[in-house]
Amino acid sequence: MAESLSLPAQRPRHSLGSALCTLIIATLAALLVWRGLNGLLPRELWWQALWSPDLDSPNQVLLHFSFAPRLLVSLMVGAALGLAGTLFQQILRNPLAEPVTLGVAAGANLALSVTTIWAPTLLIHGLEAVTLAGAGLATLALFSFAWGRQLSPLRFILAGMVISLYCNALNALLVLFNHDYLIDLLLWQAGSINQSGWDGVLYLAPRLAVAAALAVLLIRPLAALGLEDQSAASIGVSLRTTRGLGLLIAVALSAFVTSVVGIIGFIGLAAPAIARMTGARTLRQRLLWAPLLGAALLCLVDQCARELSRLVGEVPAGILTAVFSVPLLLWLLARQRSGGIQPHRTSLGQPTAHPWRPILLVAGLLVVLLIPAVFLAKGLHGWQWAEFSELHWRLPRVFGALAAGAMLAMAGLLVQRLTGNPMASPEVLGASSGAALGVLVLFLLVPQPQALMLPAASLGALLTLAALLWFAWRSAFSPERLLLTGVCLTTLMGALSTLLMASGDPRMTALMSWMTGSTYQVDAAAATTAVILAVLLGAAAMLLARPLDLLGLGNGTAAALGLRLSVSHLTILLLAALLTAAATLMVGPLSFVGLIAPHIARHLGVRRALPQLLLSAGAGALIMLLADWLGRNLAYPWPVSAGLLAAFIGCPYFLWLMQRERRG
Template sequence: MSESTLDLSAPRSGLPLGPAICTLLLTILAGLLVFHGLQGALPRDLWWQALWSPNLDDVRQVLLHFSFFPRLAVSLMAGAALALAGTLFQQILRNPLAEPVTLGVSAGANLALSAATIFAPTLLVHGLEAVTLTGAALAACLLFAFAWGRTLSPLRFILAGMVISLYCVSLNALLVLFNHDYLIDLLLWQAGSLNQSGWDGVLYLAPRLAVAMVIALLMVRPLAALGLEDEGAAAVGVNLLRTRVMGLAVTVALSAFVTSAVGMLAFVGLAAPAIARLCGARTLRQRLIWAPLLGAALLCVVDQIARELSRFAGEIPAGILTGVFSVPLLLWLLSRQRSGGIVPRLAPAKPQREHPWRLIIGAAILLGLLTLPAIYFAVDANGWHWGDAGLSDAILQWRLPRVLGSLAAGAMLAVAGLLVQRLTGNPMASPEVLGATSGSAIAVLVLFLVMPQPQAYMVPAASIGALLTLGLLLWFAWRKTFNAERLLLTGVCLTTLLHSLSTLLLASGDPRMTAMMSWMTGSTYQVDVLSATTGLLVGAVMIGVSLLLARPLDLLTLGNGTATALGLRLRLSHLTILLTAAVLTATATIIVGPLSFVGLIGPHIARHLGVRRAAPQVLLSAVAGALIMVVADWLGRNIAYPWPVSAGLLAAFIGCPYFLWLMHRERKG
């Protein structure tokens, strides 16, 4: 089966809980929370008056009329709009992981807002809509420019969308780091704040959502045909290009409208359509009806909980809690689903290279040649210069540990990415996407919040976090079969959760968290001799272990049945590979923080260069990851001297364009 084949049908063994009952339960919960909020704000006999004709001399009625009720209406409409956008994206691209966030559309709109705020604030005088539409449209155009081929490949679209999203998020984080005081309020709002000070947001979203819903229902028949292969859809008379363009225009516009109104609300566009589908909404028409209703109820519940929590912990954006409360529900439904969805298959981009070891040796030599200038060539108050004897102490104390730590972290994350990609048979898998780095980072954050001297416990805490995360993934995978879609959805949940928490912590103003945010963006600023040496030793040992796993890794690409027939003990192999990936991820996270992208791009570089066997792929992926991180660390120390730029952000700048270029070259080929 080709990589473009996806099973988007409802599970064969339908759940007893249908979409109508699920929507009703969420609606009842939302109603109870709304009733509780109203009960504590105003006597019951004044609710109707506060809604339609408030007494302006009564502060409580004014707050209900201009804040509580508009916020309630906006939460319902924003949830419905995101769920509708996610449903359309998933249908058009035939991929259950497609939504505005995973495809980079929301990140593009967010980046456009930040850039306009800094460089062209006059563009915001007449509203945010034009700016967010432009950003979302540019992200969508980039997505199709790099991912569209002769046929629709869902995996290629998700990979390109994730890369574009990472790139936009990195750019946005860079703007925040350099303009922290100026963008801190915008950052908190971008996390998904549903606070309202009037009915403008309701009047803005209502007609746009209504028009989008009407257009989607009018396009049900051609959109339903897109669930077939391109040849089958064309055979029944569907104009593929026109249908996709119109459908995508609606989804991009909806994403931009919601972003301009309330910021970026992650996960709703993924969770609501998935819940509707898993509850038994089998046809597109059913999902177009039930997914927006589920999304509206889901976001309303989350926002009411956020409003209650804000009384005790300060303002908590609803976007931060969408993942927290959607994850358990979605994962429970996933555990009830039969296997299916994304087909786990890693097709090589090029034929097997005849002499991969020559390429590996050449890449290693290049890494060695770049390491020397990374250590000795730098800029300071006197300009650029090559280090001399007088700088030997500074070089040994500051530069050498950072370079060696970057080298070790990049190599370990790249190898960990290769292990999980080989294990799941899916090119989207990596420590970042599967939540392993998220688990390590959350454990370290909790450690810093509860321990007065946390440094001595960072390695055990990060290892435990990664192991618990991968253990959760393993448990979900082993309940029925080792299902790639279930792994990816679980990882997306955990990664979304970490991003939400990190945004809240950055906006909190806690000095400890400000320092941790630098670490969470992949900073090598605090790498010392001990941590660099530890990283090199652990990396060498675990990469050696990965080489010993070459035979199981090669056999797993043949399929579980064939691998078992050839004598491979599947569960033992799965557990060993996951443990190795967990140790590699945890150690790299301790050194430079929860980096994004390196674990995804390193294996792809090796694969696109024609290296197919596991052993040479391990070595070439390690060298590629090390190269990216060494160059990123050198740029981070020098391009904005004396202000350091996180190597993790610059790794995305280096890796993203190269990855998209490789994808574009493969598409043209």
């Protein structure tokens, strides 16, 4: 039986509710459009400015070449995303699926950045082929590693999240080394619908029309995908062909939109969800009302962004859509039946009878690697041993990386034990993204922010944690709700961080290195603080060994053995978030070490919580120490961020684990 994610059963209603909702949203958007038009020209000049503007009148030129095409593009992009979201959700039987949550938009985004730097001649004939290639590769990666015997919503959402994070990390690295060249592209990729002519309208109109026509032709076979696979096949539907064609249309629409306006989230999720909840129960009804709702929604959001930009400067519509998406995602999660997503409890390899042997092995490797990490480095005359006078700046980086790696590894193990899912990682908590956002805001508001980085990062992480705990409490600390709530908060924090990074402020350029995971700014005081925090928080984690072991048996068994689930979940979650936030201060918001290190412990046969914590901490410290040393020397004299190198290892490893689970 295919696993699906669905909303609670409700009485069938006519789609008049969708029509009424569309009318309300469209009316609000029309009022803002009317206000904008009146602010440009008198009513009697609107028609003239639209069809034959007076080129000597700035306001007529603005209406003809900017306001009008921007309005039409917002309508077409909203309709395209509503249609793409409906197709993704129908094919995957997952109401949380859309181009952003599946990583499709991030793949197209990265392809544009890569092409802009290394093959700009490919853009002469347009962006279509580039964005299609990027979106197609991201989709192939998603389905290669997440598709299994069952349609698992959790697997698809987590795989899409990791692919999106990986593409965004690569994009951040490209911007770091080509900031002046890519800063405008970064702002545009944040989702800007600004237009300077009619090219976007002429580009999108025929493509949207063809995609809509193909979707109409596929209504009957696509509707059968809502059944079980065996039932759909028994009535003559070719599952592979129908899914392939439907995905092709949805991916193409996502790529077309990205090539014109960058990444626009929320609409592909919100429009089908609102259509479904206001009465559009059948696929035919959703294919009609979701694009109309998407067009009205994006038009309303874009007009709000335009009004806001008059007060605070340019605000990309994509940022506002991301801000609106989080409440909707959380509301959807609250309405889903419990058990719609089931986490997996897996066991890799055979347990070892001597768990302390691998711990001693990793500790020995740490000591051996510590010597070259501190003393051996590449310089102007090649590899050479450092003098003691050079250690005052190298030792803080080394010990900062060690502490951060250990804390991330322990946080990853706590998250995986808590959720029962070996593919979870600290990113889903959102704490690292919240800490990064706190630092970015600090640098914009305070002239001398260095002394306040620790309080700002802690405040950002704690505020994010407070939101996470509140939503988790409302769902009784359900592990699957916890994971997806973290995805929501990470999406919001990432969108706000992108807006700040794209602001053009020179202080944001200085933080790009830290955002990608560099240890360059770690000094002796910061390293000492990190080591102390790692020891204290690690000791607290070890005190939770018994609850962690009991949770590995399942919530029901753990409760029967006397474990207070709510208290245990709350304590483990709080400690995991604190570990993640403290490590973020050292190496930025990338934490794929939290995924890799616990799996190393499992592959070495360690099953009990206490030795797993020790072995994971040692493995995480070893990985981050190696990444920091390689980052300082591989491309000398240009440093590569340690967190980014760890991410390059972590994402392929994550996808390999998904493929391993799928084959199993």
